[in-house]
Amino acid sequence: MNESRPLPAPTDQQRLLVVLRSTPGSPASVPRAPFAGSRVAGLPYGLAMVLLAGILLILGVAGLMLGSVHVPAPVAVGVLINWLLGGEVIPATWRAVYDTIIIETRIPRVILAGVVGATLGASGMTIQAIVRNPLAGPSILGVSNGAATGAVIVMRWGLIGLGAFTLYTSAFAGALVTLVIVFWVARAGGRMTPTRLVLAGIAMSSVLSALTSLLVLTSPDPQLAARVLFWTLGGFGSAQWKLLPLPTIALVIGLGLMLVQARRLNLLMAGDESATALGLDVNRFRQAMFVLTAALIGVVVAVSGVIGFVGLIVPHIVRFLVGADHRRALPAVALMGASFTIGADLFARTVIAPIELPVGIITALVGGPFFIWLLRRDARSNGGTP
Amino acid sequence: MSIAPGSLQLENVSFAIGERTLVRDVSLTVAPGEMIGLIGPNGAGKSSLLRTIYRTNRPSSGRVTVNGENIWQRPASWVARHVGAVLQDMPAEFPLTVRDVIAMGRSAHKRLLEADSTHDRALIAAAIDLLQLRPLETRTFRTLSGGERQRTLVARALVQQPAVLVLDEPTNHLDIHHQLQLLRFVRSLGITVVAALHDLNLAAMFCDRIMMLHQGEMIATGTPEAVLTEENLADIFRIEATLVRNPRTNTIWVMPA
Numbered sequence: 319m320n321e322s323r324p325l326p327a328p329t330d331q332q333r334l335l336v337v338l339r340s341t342p343g344s345p346a347s348v349p350r351a352p353f354a355g356s357r358v359a360g361l362p363y364g365l366a367m368v369l370l371a372g373i374l375l376i377l378g379v380a381g382l383m384l385g386s387v388h389v390p391a392p393v394a395v396g397v398l399i400n401w402l403l404g405g406e407v408i409p410a411t412w413r414a415v416y417d418t419i420i421i422e423t424r425i426p427r428v429i430l431a432g433v434v435g436a437t438l439g440a441s442g443m444t445i446q447a448i449v450r451n452p453l454a455g456p457s458i459l460g461v462s463n464g465a466a467t468g469a470v471i472v473m474r475w476g477l478i479g480l481g482a483f484t485l486y487t488s489a490f491a492g493a494l495v496t497l498v499i500v501f502w503v504a505r506a507g508g509r510m511t512p513t514r515l516v517l518a519g520i521a522m523s524s525v526l527s528a529l530t531s532l533l534v535l536t537s538p539d540p541q542l543a544a545r546v547l548f549w550t551l552g553g554f555g556s557a558q559w560k561l562l563p564l565p566t567i568a569l570v571i572g573l574g575l576m577l578v579q580a581r582r583l584n585l586l587m588a589g590d591e592s593a594t595a596l597g598l599d600v601n602r603f604r605q606a607m608f609v610l611t612a613a614l615i616g617v618v619v620a621v622s623g624v625i626g627f628v629g630l631i632v633p634h635i636v637r638f639l640v641g642a643d644h645r646r647a648l649p650a651v652a653l654m655g656a657s658f659t660i661g662a663d664l665f666a667r668t669v670i671a672p673i674e675l676p677v678g679i680i681t682a683l684v685g686g687p688f689f690i691w692l693l694r695r696d697a698r699s700n701g702g703t704p
Numbered sequence: 705m706s707i708a709p710g711s712l713q714l715e716n717v718s719f720a721i722g723e724r725t726l727v728r729d730v731s732l733t734v735a736p737g738e739m740i741g742l743i744g745p746n747g748a749g750k751s752s753l754l755r756t757i758y759r760t761n762r763p764s765s766g767r768v769t770v771n772g773e774n775i776w777q778r779p780a781s782w783v784a785r786h787v788g789a790v791l792q793d794m795p796a797e798f799p800l801t802v803r804d805v806i807a808m809g810r811s812a813h814k815r816l817l818e819a820d821s822t823h824d825r826a827l828i829a830a831a832i833d834l835l836q837l838r839p840l841e842t843r844t845f846r847t848l849s850g851g852e853r854q855r856t857l858v859a860r861a862l863v864q865q866p867a868v869l870v871l872d873e874p875t876n877h878l879d880i881h882h883q884l885q886l887l888r889f890v891r892s893l894g895i896t897v898v899a900a901l902h903d904l905n906l907a908a909m910f911c912d913r914i915m916m917l918h919q920g921e922m923i924a925t926g927t928p929e930a931v932l933t934e935e936n937l938a939d940i941f942r943i944e945a946t947l948v949r950n951p952r953t954n955t956i957w958v959m960p961a
Contacts, residue, residue, distance in 0.1 A: 330833075335893065337830040338862055339706040342823040452797055581811045587800060588808055589793030595758040596864070597784025597812030642798040643807075 363646055366639050370653040374432070377660045381428040382420050384664055386672045389416050389424075397421065427557035430565065431663040431677075432656035434554070434622045435632075437569045439655020440648055441611040441618075442629025443636070444576055447586045447644070448607045449512040452637075453693070455630030459515075460500050460522035461493040461612045465619035466550050467526045467533075468492020473545055474537050486561070486620045493616025496522055501608065509601050511590075515608065551676030552623030554663050561621055568617040573652055575610055580644035583607070587642065625659065625678045627685025632658055634692060709736040709895040710771045710786060710867025712757065717766035719752055719920075726752040728920045729766070734868070739890070739897040741911035743904060743931075745941055749920035750872075750900040757870050757898065758789040770868055784812030788866030790857045790874055796846035802856050803841050806831055809863035824863075831859035835889075851882040858886070862893075871899035875906065904941075908932060908956045916940060928956045 361369075382394040389397075396408040397420045410417070438456055445459065446452050456462060469489040471477070477484060503518040504510045530550075534543050576583065582603055585593040590600050615629075636651040662680040669675065712734040719727040727749045734740050742750045755761035756768050759775055768775050770786045788809070795805055809831075810824045820828075832838055835855040840848065845856060854874065861869060871890065875883040883903070887910045890897055901907040907914055908928035915925040918940045924931045937945045937958065946959045 331892065334830045334834040336706065337826055338834065339708075339865065340823075340827075341707065342821065446798075450797055578816050581814060581816075584804070585808055585811055587798045588795045588805070589791075591755075591760055592789070592791050592793050592795070594760050594780065595784060595787070595789035595791065595870075596808055596860075597781035599780045637799050641804065642800045643804050 361639055363640055367650060367653070370650055370657065374653055374657045374660070377657050377664065378428050378432065381431070381660050381664050382424045384668050385419075385424065386667075387419055389420060394420060398425070401425065422559075423557070426559050426562055427554050427663070428660055429562055430557040430622065431554045431659045433562070433565045433569050434618050434625065435628055435655040435657070435659030436652040437565065437572065437614050437618045437655070438625065438629040438659070439632040439636070439651040440569075440573050440576055441614050442655075443633035443644070443647060443651045444583060444607055444611050445629070446633055447583045448604050448611070449516055450586060450589070451512065451516070452634065453630075454516065455627070456611070456615045457523070457624065457626065457629075458519045459497075459608070459612050459615065460519040460526065461496045461615050462619045462624045463523045463526035463530070464496025465489040465493040465616055466546075466624060467530050468495075469549055469620075469623075470530050470533050470546050473549070474533050474539070474542060489620035490616050492526075493612070493619060496526065497609065497612040497616065500612070501605070504608075505605065510604050510608065512604075515604075548676055549623050550678075552625035552678035552681075553666065553674065553676045554622055554659075555667075555674055556621075565617050565621050568614055569652075572610060572614040573648065576607075576644070576648055579603075579607070580648060583644040584642075623676070623678060625662075625681055627681045627689065628655055628658055631685045631688050631692075707865050707867065711736050712868045712896060712898065713767075713769045713772075714753075714756070715767045715769070717753070717756055717763045717768060719749075719756055719761050720764045725764075726920050727756070727761075727763075730917070730920075730922045731766075732915060732922075732925065734896055734898060736867075736896055737894055738912050739899070739910060741907035741914045741928075742898065742900040742917060743902075743907050743914055744917035744923075747919075748917040750917055752920070753917065754789075754870050754872050754898065754900055757868070758787050759783045781812040784864055786867045787870060788861030788864040788868070789870040789872070790854070790861050791872050792876065794845070794853060794857075799844045799846070801842050801844055802837055802848070802852075803828065803832070805845050805856050806837075806859045806863055809860040812864065827863045827865070831862045834862070835859045850877040851879075851885075854878060854882070854886060858890070866895070868896045868898065869893070871897065873900055873902060875901065875903065904932060904937075904958045905950070905955075908958075909950070909953055932956050932958060 379391070379394060379398070382398060383389045383391055393412045393416050396410070396412065397417055399408055400406055400410065401421055441456050445456060446454050449458070468491050469485055472485050472488040500518045500522050504515040506514070534546050582598055585596050585598045588596060593600050632655045633651050636647050636654055640646045640650045659677065662684065663677050666675040666677045666680045714730055714732040717727060717730045718725060730753060742753065744750050752761055756763050759780055762776055775783045775787070806828055807820070810820065810827070832841060835858060837855060837859060840852060845853065848856065869890070874886055878886065883906060887906055891910050911928065913926060914928050914931040916923045916931050916936060923940055924936055932947065934945060934947060937943050943960045946961060948957045948959060949955070950957045
């Protein structure tokens, strides 16, 4: 467009100004055709959501079929439908062992992978807004390493308190302690700035990862290193029904709160000063969102280990598909995050079956190169400025 | 019903960070519809003073009132419904479209989870048309030129439906054509405006009154003729200047030598 075109003619301008100064319900507020949406890649929002939900469904069913024992697709769907409807709607012509495999191990595993992925995606998107940096991710807050340290303490001394849940409880406690420390450091002087939040998170991460290494290296148990490594790389192999309620409730509450605050998350992208001028109490909002996302990540890491790159990469793809407005992007990022981890888990347990890879290896192998490509593309489109 | 331009009053406003006083005892009364220019050398406290109006710098003493209400006793969203600001920070990190950025201006008018109404959409559409942004509506903000970015931010401030509009160096990074276009436009809105300006001649051309700041203190306030004197320019800006009249606009013109 030719920028030097004059602004509207005086009469037009007067008319538009009358609209702009009008209050709701006044005659001047002429309704206009609804706007189609503010997407970046030419895909209508509804269609994008249907596609994302379809992909999730397909990957979910594939997750029921594949593994050490292959279950044929019709059987997998049949078991799933019977289980969902709570009766033998589809005649069970298959062997009963399929029921056990699918209901006892695979359904919880797929649900856990989906819940974790959705939480990581939504948390990652929110963290990128609160530190106003699209290259940030869940691990930047330090709570992932806190959870790892908590888990390693239990593994090293074999502490048994709450039975099988000791590990998860301790990992979550580690995350919470880290959350409090990072919060306290980042809030010095009463204001939590993005820079200080990132630096506090990175500093805590380094300290905790050193602590974890120290615990592992000084341990008399030669197997500990391998167990810790496997745990910190993340996986859903431990999925069972009784493990699901906490992360699921956390996701529902967390995503719900983020959606309620979606408009305000948008304002954070405008910069702190503009966000204040647009009516946001930036400092308090950032602190609240930090606590929310850090707690969510603590829950997720406690049950599944550290699964990298999901919360970093998926928000980018989603913004490209449906735009950066959080009211649209948050539901999409939850769907896509879930698909990503379910897919990665599927790959992790089939590629060299019957041996299972930690899913964090897969997400990093896929996510890392994508991230590098993203950085290079960014550098090009910004003419070299970061 | 329509929203009327508001009045703004600064009463003995001071602002300090620790030991450093950035604004000292500044008072100013702005009538509805008036356009005030804030001038002063670098570090004079122009931005610090403006920040007390859009609720970023809490005055260490004194009051800021809009339509008679002390803005520091009102919630941030109330202030955002009454004071719009066009600032230097640019939302360029994320792929926000021009429309996304403008729509942010409606936030303070909305409750949590409330969807955009037809009124919101009409306002956003009017702002887009008024600032000639229609062809850029779905472009991402970071791909815009300086002039386009500034127009988008003005549109965002206008959909806030402010009683008072604050502009911090709005002509920065704009060429002379776009500087004139922007100020002419703001002037034509008929709303109350307080703008920090670097260009003394533009300030004289567009502002009803000018306030000159130096080291956080108000040196002079009044018509451009009263403030832009040879003495003030020598004392405060440390320039030797000849004052003439612009033959076309008949406004005062500073010619440095």
